[in-house]
Amino acid sequence: MDEEKVALHVERIRRALEKNGKHVDESEIRKAYLNYLITFGLGERRSEAKVLEDYGITPEPTPTSHEVKLNGLVPDERIKVRGRVISINRAVSSRDGVENTRYYGILKDDTGTAPFNAWENEGLEEIQKGDDIEIDGAYVGEWNGEAQIRITKYSTIRKVELDFEIPDSVGSRGPAEEVKLVSALPGRRIAFTARVLSVEERKINARGEEKTIYSGILADESAKVPFTAWKDFNLIPGDLIKVSGAYVRAWRNTPQINLDDGMDVEKIDADFPDMDELDRGTPMRIWQVEERGGANDALIRATIIQVKPGSGLIFRCPICRWVLQDGVCKKHGKVDGVPDLRIKAVMDDGSGALNLVAGKEVTAAILEKSVEQCVKEAKDSMDRSVVFRQIEELVLAKDFLIRGNVVSDEMSSTMIVTEMTPIEQSPVEIAEELIEEWGV
């Protein structure tokens, strides 16, 4: 940590407080600032604003910024943009018990479209799909090689009447690009052919109104991608569909396809891998997962190079499922823990590295014993870490075929493992094949 920088921020907070007639001890400010910065991992500016907020001060609104069109977004600029909301989604995540609401979607003007992403901005609560809005004081960021409008809590958002027409075709991007699903990256507008692997009907409550949506998994031989259909296209598992003009958005930084009015969704009959062939986990390498920012039902061959603390036998709070520390839940205090098994580890295939989390079933299968047996062994040896060491022995430096979904946040990517099996083929056999294949 940069001591000088911290001092600078603390001094700025002190002055801002003084200006508001509040005299606060520097050490106290420092403590509060570092709490946000380090304990909660907020950025420097956010931490500064949070401390001011704690003393009841709303930071001054930031000055207006220059207006740009969506086809002219340049990273790191502060901007004002106006356009129509083509899609908007809300996501709530929680970290250390603190809930954060994020809105994200796609904005469109007469020159193009751009994804937006908003943290802690209540101005978006009222905004719906189809609204014309102005965003002032946003930043242009970059995500997956594309410009993204980053809305901060200091950006202002209001509904406006646009003095330009929104073209029917999706702006300057031209016709949707024909792609394989592996290239369906967030923010893109695409055309593709895929099979519906699964679909389920869900009722959601959108602003007091009940709405039926259909969500499931689409697949081609390159990847599997979750989709959400906002209207009933009568999709059933097994259908082969040809889609043009679909939007790819990011859900937990993983691509997801939106099917909606105004897109061509056509059921077709063509030569295409069948359900069995597709429902297998898509073989991928870790660099590909890194490029995409995530993956759905990927199948990766990798070596476990680290088993992380928190693996093995754990106890969860019976009320909130949080992992207990020494029998104590952060929220509910001392409780009777429910035993559970888990592996947290790092896998590496030489092209990249990924975190993984495997739950009870997968862990029990690796250990070849049940939770109850583990509890018994831990009791007998009076040592819970006995299970951790067994896991280390069974997985460290060993190769596995690992299947699951990969989700990402700003810090890292993690695979939630659904299957994890050791490589069966013997090294001797592989060596014989390779000599044959390479002629070495």
Add this chain to the structure above:
Amino acid sequence: MIKREPAWRVFAQEYRESSLHVASDEEHSPLYVITPLGARVNRVFIVGTLIDVTNYGTEDEPSVRATLADQTGHFYLTTGQYNPEVGFALLRAETPSFLAVIGKAHVYQPEDGVLKKYIRPESVIQVDRETRDRWLVETSKATWERMEAMREAMEMAEPSEKMLRDIGIYPRLAQGVIQAVKHYGEANLNAYAEMLGDVLRYVISQKDLESMLEGDGESLTEQVRQLILSVENNGDILWADLLSAADKEGLDEEKVKDEIDRLLIEGKIFERQIGVRLKIEKDDEFWS
């Protein structure tokens, strides 16, 4: 998203023949050793035989140098006071024994034109022969992939990262290959192909060793199997009966216990009451 540096699989020969290292422009400037085949090594995953360990530090604050040999040469390991655990682990390890090491590239340039390359272990893991053999074939595959990428680059008039990526070579490797081509010129692919042939033939030669070891194992398993069948009653076996029968047969008690442990792990036999009673499923093919 912060991408973690992958652990490259490289043989000692390729690492030893490297004479280029670069520091990146990022924060903390990680170091990369660029190998002749374009591996851009910041982190490695290596498995080999620990043949030599020396402590230049103290008992409490070890500073260890060690040598890990694979089938193509030696890796030199160094540890410092910042990670004493790894030093302790190396000092605890037997020589020779199979070790897996995850570590960081580290270089020392005593004079111009001389580059000494080390690995600073982040963790060391005791492994068995099969894990070592698996590493040999996996590392062969990774080396071959780099050779293919290098072959492509050598055929291009003016190779670029983009051209390599366009033909499906992954970004990190494309970057490394271009750096390698600029520094080393053409790689001697034939020499590396020969190296891979030697490594793979070595792995195959292990097959004989395997059957020798297995042969030994099988006979003991069979003896213990017969022993158990001679004392079982409806699938129940008393430990006391089993050990006295073993004694009569002149079998080593410890060996029999080890064999029973193995059968327990394999799920062929179950312990009903620890130290008292065992149980087998007579339906199991193994017992019929």
